[in-house]
Amino acid sequence: MGMIDFKNYLAFRLKEGKLYPVKHPHIPPIDLLLNVERQKEVLLRNTLQFVKGYPANDVLLWGDRGTGKSSLVKSLLGVFGENGLRIIQVYKMDIIHLSDLYETVRDQPYWFILFFDDLSFEPGEESFKTLKSFMEGDIEERPRNILVYATSNRRNLVPQLERDEKFPEESQLEVISLVERFGIKLGFFAFGKEEYLKIVKTYAKERKLDVEEPFLEKLALEWATYRGSFSGRTAFQFIKDLEGRLRCGTSLSFYSS
Helix, strand or coil: CCCCCCCCCCEEEEECCEEEECCCCCCCCHHHCCCCHHHHHHHHHHHHHHHCCCCCCCEEEEECCCCCHHHHHHHHHHHHHHHCEEEEEECHHHHHHHHHHHHHHCCCCCEEEEEECCCCCCCCCHHHHHHHHHHCCCCCCCCCCEEEEEEECCCCCCHHHHHCCCCCHHHHHHHHHHHCCCCEEEEECCCCHHHHHHHHHHHHHHCCCCCCHHHHHHHHHHHHHHHCCCCHHHHHHHHHHHHHHHHHCCCCCCCCC
16 A cells, blocks of 8 residues: 555545545544533543553444534544544445555554444445454454444444344344444434533534524524434534624524525
8 A cells, every 4th residue: 555654644544445644634522522421431431442552342333313423433533643543434345455454554553443434234235244254253363453433323234124124034143243243332312402402502602602592592493493403413504504694794594585
């Protein structure tokens, strides 16, 4: 893969067997990720063990959309980047290149999280079997400075398994065998109204938006009702829209023409 500048870059992408640095990585402040305190505690502990060179587990973060799964993984760079943590985003079509990646990072003085975002498979997909083999069971030993963190909307990674009661037993066992390779599985669940408003208020304070709290809540609930969701993503989108309107001096009525 050639010479890779792991010293000056925190994040990378694996594309067609080559590593590319991410020059402007998105690193959310971990303190702004709310309503996921237990998940945050477990992930921080596991990652701390990892960057200190102690045993740690692969992690599957699964659950509802917009609840902070991906943001929580990316926020780890802000916490552990100075301790040598690096994140490599791997897309499903590049799973076949993991053996080459292993050789590239094996002797590096850094700690690498292979980040699979929004991971899911269709029955019989070859990359499914390949990932399972690389995580545990391949003849080549995995480097001790690599962990796998994956996010998915599906606990079992295969949507059809949850939809089809007649899913073949052999295929079910194969799916389970991959999921079991993740030593830690963290569930993320939909937020309610109060949790949503807590996130909105935190973002508004962080961005110094001058809006009275009752009016802020009213606007935030209008936005959530219109979007049909109380997720953290909905809260962030609301704050972006609100900040833009305030800075531009445009109407705060979301439904005005």
